[in-house]
Amino acid sequence: MTAHEPRAVVLLSGGMDSAVVLASMQRDGFDCIALSFDYGQRHRVELEFARRVAARARVREHMIQSIDLRAIGASALTSDIPVPKHRSGGSEIPVTYVPARNMLFLSFALALAEARGARDIAIGVNAIDYSGYPDCRPEFVGAFARAANLATKAGVEHAAGGEPWFRVHTPLAALSKTGIVSLGRTLSVDFDLTLSCYDPSREGQPCGECDACRLRAQGFAEAC
Amino acid sequence: MTAHEPRAVVLLSGGMDSAVVLASMQRDGFDCIALSFDYGQRHRVELEFARRVAARARVREHMIQSIDLRAIGASALTSDIPVPKHRSGGSEIPVTYVPARNMLFLSFALALAEARGARDIAIGVNAIDYSGYPDCRPEFVGAFARAANLATKAGVEHAAGGEPWFRVHTPLAALSKTGIVSLGRTLSVDFDLTLSCYDPSREGQPCGECDACRLRAQGFAEAC
Numbered sequence: 001m002t003a004h005e006p007r008a009v010v011l012l013s014g015g016m017d018s019a020v021v022l023a024s025m026q027r028d029g030f031d032c033i034a035l036s037f038d039y040g041q042r043h044r045v046e047l048e049f050a051r052r053v054a055a056r057a058r059v060r061e062h063m064i065q066s067i068d069l070r071a072i073g074a075s076a077l078t079s080d081i082p083v084p085k086h087r088s089g090g091s092e093i094p095v096t097y098v099p100a101r102n103m104l105f106l107s108f109a110l111a112l113a114e115a116r117g118a119r120d121i122a123i124g125v126n127a128i129d130y131s132g133y134p135d136c137r138p139e140f141v142g143a144f145a146r147a148a149n150l151a152t153k154a155g156v157e158h159a160a161g162g163e164p165w166f167r168v169h170t171p172l173a174a175l176s177k178t179g180i181v182s183l184g185r186t187l188s189v190d191f192d193l194t195l196s197c198y199d200p201s202r203e204g205q206p207c208g209e210c211d212a213c214r215l216r217a218q219g220f221a222e223a224c
Numbered sequence: 225m226t227a228h229e230p231r232a233v234v235l236l237s238g239g240m241d242s243a244v245v246l247a248s249m250q251r252d253g254f255d256c257i258a259l260s261f262d263y264g265q266r267h268r269v270e271l272e273f274a275r276r277v278a279a280r281a282r283v284r285e286h287m288i289q290s291i292d293l294r295a296i297g298a299s300a301l302t303s304d305i306p307v308p309k310h311r312s313g314g315s316e317i318p319v320t321y322v323p324a325r326n327m328l329f330l331s332f333a334l335a336l337a338e339a340r341g342a343r344d345i346a347i348g349v350n351a352i353d354y355s356g357y358p359d360c361r362p363e364f365v366g367a368f369a370r371a372a373n374l375a376t377k378a379g380v381e382h383a384a385g386g387e388p389w390f391r392v393h394t395p396l397a398a399l400s401k402t403g404i405v406s407l408g409r410t411l412s413v414d415f416d417l418t419l420s421c422y423d424p425s426r427e428g429q430p431c432g433e434c435d436a437c438r439l440r441a442q443g444f445a446e447a448c
Contacts, residue, residue, distance in 0.1 A: 067291055072332075074339035093377045100335035103375040107331045108296075111324035115298035140374040147367035151327040151359040153317045 005031040007118035008169070009109045012036050012054060012062070014046030016194040016216060017124035017172055019053045020180050023187035024171040025122050026057060033116055034062040035109050039101075040070030040078045045204040049195040056193060061116075065108055074099055076198075083199040085209040094132050094211065096198055102135035103144065110148045110166065119154075119165060126172035126180060128215060141168050177219030185223070229255040231342035232393070233333045236260050236278060236286070238270030240418040240440060241348035241396055243277045244404050247411035248395040249346050250281060257340055258286040259333050263325075264294030264302045269428040273419040280417060285340075289332055298323055300422075307423040309433040318356050318435065320422055326359035327368065334372045334390065343378075343389060350396035350404060352439060365392050401443030409447070 008030035012018045025032050034057075036050040047064060054062035073079040075098040083096060102123065109121045129136035149155035149164040158165040172180055184191060196216040197206035206213050232254035236242045249256055258281075260274040271288060278286035297303040299322040307320065326347065333345045353360035373379035373388040382389040396404055408415060420440040421430035430437050 063295060065292060065295070068289060069335065071287060071289070072335050072339045093380070097377055098335075099338035099377070100331055100372070100375055103331040103334060103371065104328070107324055107327040108291075110327060111293065111296050111322075114323040115296045134377060134380045135375040137374065140371065143367070143371035143374050147327065147364065147371045148324070150361065150364040150367050151324055153321055153323070153358060156317070156358045 005029055006120065007031050007033060007060070007113075007116055008120035008122055009033045009035055009113040009116070009118050010059075010122045011105050011109055011124065012050045013124070014049030014053065014194060015124075015196045015212070016184065016189075016191055016219075017126060017180055018050075019189050019191070019194045020184040020187065021122050021124040021169075021171055022053065022057050022059070023184065023189045025120075025169065027187055030120060032057070032059045033112065033118065034059045035105075035112055036062070036064045037105060037108070038064055038066045039098075040068055042077050042083065043195070043198055043200050045200055045202060046195050048204060049193060052193045056190060063112060067104070069098060069101070069104075072099060083207075083210050085207070092132075093134065096211070097133055100135070102133075102140070106144050106148070106168065110152065113166065114152050114154045119158075120167050120169060121148075122169040122171065124172050125170050126175050126177075128177055138170070138173060141170055144168060177215050178222040181219045181223035191220075229253055230344065231255045231257060231284070231337075231340055232344035232346055233257045233259055233337040233340070233342050234283075234346045235329050235333055235348065236274045237348070238273030238277065238418060239348075239420045239436070240408065240413075240415055240443075241350060241404055242274075243413050243415070243418045244408040244411065245346050245348040245393075245395055246277065246281050246283070247408065247413045249344075249393065251411055254344060256281070256283045257336065257342065258283045259329075259336055260286070260288045261329060261332070262288055262290045263322075264292055266301050266307065267419070267422055267424050269424055269426060270419050272428060273417060276417045280414060287336060291328070293322060293325070293328075296323060307431075307434050309431070316356075317358065320435065321357055324359070326357075326364070330368050330372070330392065334376065337390065338376050338378045343382075344391050344393060345372075346393040346395065348396050349394050350399050350401075352401055362394070362397060365394055368392060401439050402446040405443045405447035415444075
């Protein structure tokens, strides 16, 4: 790390995807600030995993913001709606969707980026998520970036020649779970430090049956 | 109030502008949910005023979200930077700007709206704010609304015939402070329940010298 590397804010959940995003941004020369959320999620133990990933990656700062999405509810991840096991698939939006979550997470990342003099923000949305979660689609990320540049002092003052100031990176955008595992291996990500389960034990033992567990297992089985 | 009135989420700060917005949305037939933030603001006592306004207006719910913008900093409202008194004006963005604040507040409003089955969100941005705060400009509000409709399940599922689902109302958009006072009087808003100061005493006594105090006094002096 030199003092001259540009800073970036990376959303870090404790799951495998965001660990790969962090490694990918560091490879690309960014001095990274990790941002996690204690939001009332059922799988709050993921924050322990986020701490381990952030420590191993030697980020310059790891902020954990506490917000109460349980008071807002309307999701299996933040209320008493059960997390489905062995989901049949299909194209409907799953009950694990959390209202406006990525809008909130990216807005905090934007505030932190502006306050720390960072221009770049990274989030681990990927091709698997697109089918189910509206706030993982490239259309949304693009619309967020546009609003971000209009919302902020830095966005207004530093924009030059039609080039927006804030940039939202989605390095996993085109990847399947298998592709994410392969990229992570190339970047020497220690996946043992990560947890993907939506419904783990209090100690962080994955359930092995929810969507997140199944997709993770599939990614490892297929990656070479 | 009937059970059939459409619901709206109204951002309520405890200041005069948002009290007028709430009254205006109620006049327009909305069953309102008020949303306030304990965000580490220097003028945290404003929340007491928000509670009084919400109680007087008999909103169906008043949520206060706690978020830590002090940890993010970079504003006179959330750090030790002094609040300027007798500011000379000018077109620069003031030090009371809080990074990405309206993006955050509107994102929470969106999450709450989606979870409560509300389609409408209201915020008290107005013509006075435009000059200084980028996140009060109509361009930003429009870009936020676009992102909001792409980010959410309701935005995706309920959009019909090119008509976006979520709508962001800015009933004060065209008004000066004087116009806001006049509208508030028409709507019987009790301004004594509100506090506009950025730097009040712990008991809620306004300083009388900051921008917010001066604009408020000017509004009352000029309103008829």
